[in-house]
Amino acid sequence: MTAARMAHGKVTITVDEYSSNPTQAFTHYNINQSRFQPPHVHMVDPIPYDTPKPAGHTRFVCVSDTHSRTDGIQMPYGDVLLHMGDFTELGLPSEVKKFNDWLGGLPYEFKVVIAGNHELTFDKDFMAELVKQDYYRFPSVSKLKPEDFDNVQSLLTNCVYLQDSDVTIKGFRIYGTPWTPWFNGWGFNLPRGQSLLDKWNLIPEGIDILMTHGPPLGFRDWVPKELQRVGCVELLNTVQKRVRPKLHAFGGIHEGYGIMTDGYTTFINASTCTVSFQPTNPPIVFDLPNPSSS
Numbered sequence: 001m002t003a004a005r006m007a008h009g010k011v012t013i014t015v016d017e018y019s020s021n022p023t024q025a026f027t028h029y030n031i032n033q034s035r036f037q038p039p040h041v042h043m044v045d046p047i048p049y050d051t052p053k054p055a056g057h058t059r060f061v062c063v064s065d066t067h068s069r070t071d072g073i074q075m076p077y078g079d080v081l082l083h084m085g086d087f088t089e090l091g092l093p094s095e096v097k098k099f100n101d102w103l104g105g106l107p108y109e110f111k112v113v114i115a116g117n118h119e120l121t122f123d124k125d126f127m128a129e130l131v132k133q134d135y136y137r138f139p140s141v142s143k144l145k146p147e148d149f150d151n152v153q154s155l156l157t158n159c160v161y162l163q164d165s166d167v168t169i170k171g172f173r174i175y176g177t178p179w180t181p182w183f184n185g186w187g188f189n190l191p192r193g194q195s196l197l198d199k200w201n202l203i204p205e206g207i208d209i210l211m212t213h214g215p216p217l218g219f220r221d222w223v224p225k226e227l228q229r230v231g232c233v234e235l236l237n238t239v240q241k242r243v244r245p246k247l248h249a250f251g252g253i254h255e256g257y258g259i260m261t262d263g264y265t266t267f268i269n270a271s272t273c274t275v276s277f278q279p280t281n282p283p284i285v286f287d288l289p290n291p292s293s294s
């Protein structure tokens with residue numbers, strides 16, 4: 001049992017028995033529940049950029065994992081830009097400034113950004129540990145003085161930056177969070193299981209759009225070179241059983257670029273960079289009907 005409806009109607013997610021082995025979790029839930037195959041899930045074709053936006057809709061432009069390689073990206077028409085993290089290589093202030101300048105030149109009415117594991121300077125606990133334990137792993141980051149990065153978020157003047165927080169834009173409630181399962185000890189890494197679930201439990205019900213850096217289990221989370229599923233099981237259960245956003249946008253696994261749906265939530269892996277860090281995957285546009293109160 002990974003989700004229970006309590007007496008007051010609230011759904012509580014608990015740690016899945018397969019949490020620590022997502023490939024095994026995928027196989028188990030697929031064999032026993034067909035959870036990741038039709039009719040429960042489908043691939044979705046991206047809409048062409050010249051598709052007219054339906055009346056009463058907002059057009060979201062999704063990008064992720066641009067890794068300081070924004071120069072050649074052709075950006076399509078839209079209302080709101082969503083960037084799901086890894087906008088730099090190492091979170092150096094110079095990279096953040098360059099990214100912010102790029103954002104400033106884009107025509108969208110709103111731009112919403114979260115960090116990924118590469119935005120090292122945005123993770124204060126990571127920076128504190130880096131100085132103590134692993135001085136030579138990221139020399140250019142270790143060389144920074146605290147005053148260079150203490151306020152690195154403030155360099156993002158051309159967007160709304162979300163970190164375990166939400167914003168309402170054009171009536172859509174959007175929540176953003178940077179955490180991913182531990183992998184090689186980068187920023188915003190946490191162990192699978194309760195540590196990550198504690199972060200997902202901060203996501204309020206009633207969110208329309210969820211932005212995470214990494215994928216949930218089973219949705220655009222396949223790493224071919226390792227024949228592994230690497231999505232987070234607790235994130236999937238939180239999305240499908242508790243929060244139920246209309247759109248879950250992420251990146252993180254560059255090879256997983258693409259769109260799927262479970263019939264209610266659309267899952268977009270918008271990784272711009274390929275596995276070889278070439279920024280060649282086009283931005284993905286997605287139209288959502290405006291919430292009725294806006």
Ligand SMILES: Nc1nc2c(ncn2[C@@H]2O[C@H](COP(=O)(O)O)[C@@H](O)[C@H]2O)c(=O)[nH]1
Nearest residue numbers: 086117181183223226230252253254255275
């Ligand atoms: N087996 C896993 N591979 C992973 C994981 N997270 C990322 N990756 C691989 O690295 C690239 C690039 O990721 P980045 O964060 O360095 O930009 C990604 O496309 C995967 O191939 C993981 O948790 N497990």
Ligand SMILES: [Mn+2]
Nearest residue numbers: 065086252254
């Ligand atoms: Mn990346």
Ligand SMILES: [Mn+2]
Nearest residue numbers: 086116117252
């Ligand atoms: Mn990443």
